[in-house]
Amino acid sequence: MRALWVVLRKELLDAFRDRRMVAVAFLVMPLAVPVVLAGTAALGARKQAAQFESTLELPVVGAEHAPNLVDWLEQHNLDVVAAPADPDAAVRAQRHDVILRIASSYGEDWRAGRPAGVEVIFDSSRPMASGATIARVRGLLDGYSDTVGTLRLIARGVHPAVARPLLVGTRDVATPEARFDLTQQLLPYLLLLLAFIGGMQLAIDATAGERERQSLEPLLATPASREAIISAKILATAVFALITIAVTLLAYRVSFTVLPDDISGTDFALGPGALAQLLLVILPIVLLGATVLTALAAYARSYREAQGYLPLLIFLPMVPTLVLMVAPVRTQAWMLAVPFLGQNQLILKILRAEEVGPVEWALSLGAGLALVALAWLVAARLYHREHLAASS
Amino acid sequence: MIRVEGLRKGFRTRNGVVRAVDGVDFEAADGQITGLLGPNGAGKTTTLRMLYTLMAPEAGRVLVDGLDAAAEPARVRARLGVLPDARGLYKRLTARENVAYFGELHGLDTALIEARTVRLCAELDMHEFIDRRTEGFSHGQRTKTAIARALVHDPRNVVLDEPTNGLDVMTTRALRRFLLSLRDDGRCVLFSSHIMQEVARLCDRIVVIAHGRVVAAGTPDQLRASTGCENLEDAFVKAIGTEEGLYA
Numbered sequence: 001m002r003a004l005w006v007v008l009r010k011e012l013l014d015a016f017r018d019r020r021m022v023a024v025a026f027l028v029m030p031l032a033v034p035v036v037l038a039g040t041a042a043l044g045a046r047k048q049a050a051q052f053e054s055t056l057e058l059p060v061v062g063a064e065h066a067p068n069l070v071d072w073l074e075q076h077n078l079d080v081v082a083a084p085a086d087p088d089a090a091v092r093a094q095r096h097d098v099i100l101r102i103a104s105s106y107g108e109d110w111r112a113g114r115p116a117g118v119e120v121i122f123d124s125s126r127p128m129a130s131g132a133t134i135a136r137v138r139g140l141l142d143g144y145s146d147t148v149g150t151l152r153l154i155a156r157g158v159h160p161a162v163a164r165p166l167l168v169g170t171r172d173v174a175t176p177e178a179r180f181d182l183t184q185q186l187l188p189y190l191l192l193l194l195a196f197i198g199g200m201q202l203a204i205d206a207t208a209g210e211r212e213r214q215s216l217e218p219l220l221a222t223p224a225s226r227e228a229i230i231s232a233k234i235l236a237t238a239v240f241a242l243i244t245i246a247v248t249l250l251a252y253r254v255s256f257t258v259l260p261d262d263i264s265g266t267d268f269a270l271g272p273g274a275l276a277q278l279l280l281v282i283l284p285i286v287l288l289g290a291t292v293l294t295a296l297a298a299y300a301r302s303y304r305e306a307q308g309y310l311p312l313l314i315f316l317p318m319v320p321t322l323v324l325m326v327a328p329v330r331t332q333a334w335m336l337a338v339p340f341l342g343q344n345q346l347i348l349k350i351l352r353a354e355e356v357g358p359v360e361w362a363l364s365l366g367a368g369l370a371l372v373a374l375a376w377l378v379a380a381r382l383y384h385r386e387h388l389a390a391s392s
Numbered sequence: 393m394i395r396v397e398g399l400r401k402g403f404r405t406r407n408g409v410v411r412a413v414d415g416v417d418f419e420a421a422d423g424q425i426t427g428l429l430g431p432n433g434a435g436k437t438t439t440l441r442m443l444y445t446l447m448a449p450e451a452g453r454v455l456v457d458g459l460d461a462a463a464e465p466a467r468v469r470a471r472l473g474v475l476p477d478a479r480g481l482y483k484r485l486t487a488r489e490n491v492a493y494f495g496e497l498h499g500l501d502t503a504l505i506e507a508r509t510v511r512l513c514a515e516l517d518m519h520e521f522i523d524r525r526t527e528g529f530s531h532g533q534r535t536k537t538a539i540a541r542a543l544v545h546d547p548r549n550v551v552l553d554e555p556t557n558g559l560d561v562m563t564t565r566a567l568r569r570f571l572l573s574l575r576d577d578g579r580c581v582l583f584s585s586h587i588m589q590e591v592a593r594l595c596d597r598i599v600v601i602a603h604g605r606v607v608a609a610g611t612p613d614q615l616r617a618s619t620g621c622e623n624l625e626d627a628f629v630k631a632i633g634t635e636e637g638l639y640a
Contacts, residue, residue, distance in 0.1 A: 003497055010482075010493050213480040214479060215479075215480035217446060218475075222498060223469045225466060389446060
């Protein structure tokens with residue numbers, strides 16, 4: 001136990017004297033994360049405003065067939081322009097988000113009271129870029145169609161309500177905290193990523209670096225057990241990562257009080273209690289990351305090789321987010337026991353200001369810590385390999 | 393006192409198993425300097441690594457002050473002061489902090505560590521750099537710090553792997569005086585070297601190793617007598633059977 005404490009203290013002292021490591025962990029990360037999140041939010045807000053409020057340029061094929069429709073569109077802040085020769089290719093090449101094609105039979109059908117053909121040309125594989133614009137054009141077309149339809153019914157002496165058997169209303173029951181935006185959808189992933197690999201440099205330095213600098217062999221020649229040494233290195237990594245995350249979260253929190261509302265996006269109104277809960281949720285991931293990183297550093301033959309595992313490690317915390325993106329499902333109890341996925345769900349709950357129950361805590365922490373114990377056994381085995389220190 | 397009995401160790405390589413140590417026996421007594429002499433690749437470092445429990449022998453055993461290294465590795469390591477072939481320091485810590493770290497790992501309290509550091513600092517002439525961070529240290533300064541760190545717990549048995557490697561003449565001479573003073577304190581000093589003159593000048597007993605085996609052992613006089621050579625150098629060459637790797 002004493003050896004564990006001695007090694008832990010030395011590893012932290014060593015790390016805190018490494019100016020570059022400290023600068024990245026406690027300056028760059030806390031600055032970069034709020035900037036990225038706030039920047040995304042600001043960009044999103046601006047784009048949304050632009051798509052809904054600004055004058056939209058809309059190329060129309062065959063505008064001459066439907067002068068009244070074109071007038072309606074122009075009255076609603078659309079700028080109708082001549083369409084390019086090949087509208088499909090133009091949309092596919094992203095020169096235009098949407099192009100409207102008015103059928104040449106439009107005038108004839110219109111006068112005959114038949115549905116007149118209008119075609120909206122768009123690319124559904126780009127929902128992020130053009131989704132709002134498409135919705136806006138469709139909304140205007142529906143509005144025109146409704147208006148003219150209502151007028152026609154009245155002209156024939158029919159009450160317009162006859163054509164509306166249903167009155168569909170909506171009621172959004174989401175709490176204000178739950179109506180979070182893109183920013184806070186990114187936050188769980190960023191948190192899990194930081195938790196998992198936030199201590200990477202320390203972990204690699206403390207084992208692969210220690211061996212490369214030839215100080216591991218003398219260390220292993222002291223009475224300190226390898227279990228104590230590896231545990232201390234894992235704990236040092238975890239402590240370092242936790243401090244990085246705490247500072248980053250605080251910086252993020254502070255950025256909301258400093259930045260104007262329209263830049264910072266949704267209010268991140270998390271109190272100290274919620275921040276503490278977030279740190280507790282990711283604690284098993286922090287320990288798991290520290291253990292896996294230390295095991296990899298012991299397994300790798302060199303510092304460089306250890307760094308080579310980084311892409312794999314970045315991918316792991318992404319998996320649950322990706323799964324949920326493709327197949328959004330309701331949170332079920334077993335999910336809380338799945339590493340990353342469980343933490344992801346709990347982080348979302350905390351961000352939505354929902355209560356996390358004792359069973360949920362027990363499942364998430366219990367399963368997480370059990371996995372840490374398993375990883376520790378693997379890491380300790382790797383630390384007992386003979387060529388760990390005696391490779392030369 | 394260190395006793396090594398029937399030590400064996402092989403390494404798997406692409407071209408089959410290399411028998412690095414193939415039956416090594418010797419004894420290093422207290423109050424004596426014992427030299428492990430052999431050409432490069434003779435198995436000296438592997439033998440020493442099994443001695444301080446970094447590696448487990450395939451056969452044979454190591455006894456340090458009567459303790460079996462396989463059964464009680466931590467107690468054995470506590471009785472040894474080890475200067476391994478790898479002697480890297482922590483570059484962001486000062487020499488004093490490097491020494492203190494190992495003192496703490498040996499379970500010493502702060503006051504004792506300070507007292508020992510003062511003594512080692514004087515004996516190894518480290519005043520000039522003891523409070524400097526070790527980044528940028530000269531080879532001699534690094535070796536001195538590594539030796540101080542290995543001896544901070546005042547071990548009865550001192551094991552050094554090629555201690556004079558790469559040192560200049562002045563530092564080598566200082567180190568020799570230091571090893572002699574360790575012997576005069578009654579400690580068991582065991583060091584390895586591939587440099588014949590080094591061993592001949594310092595050692596009370598010499599163990600000659602070649603191809604993983606002990607090929608000769610005894611005092612310098614005994615070695616001369618047993619090989620029938622007047623000159624110690626000729627005696628070594630005869631014992632090893634080749635001149636290869638004997639001169640640095």
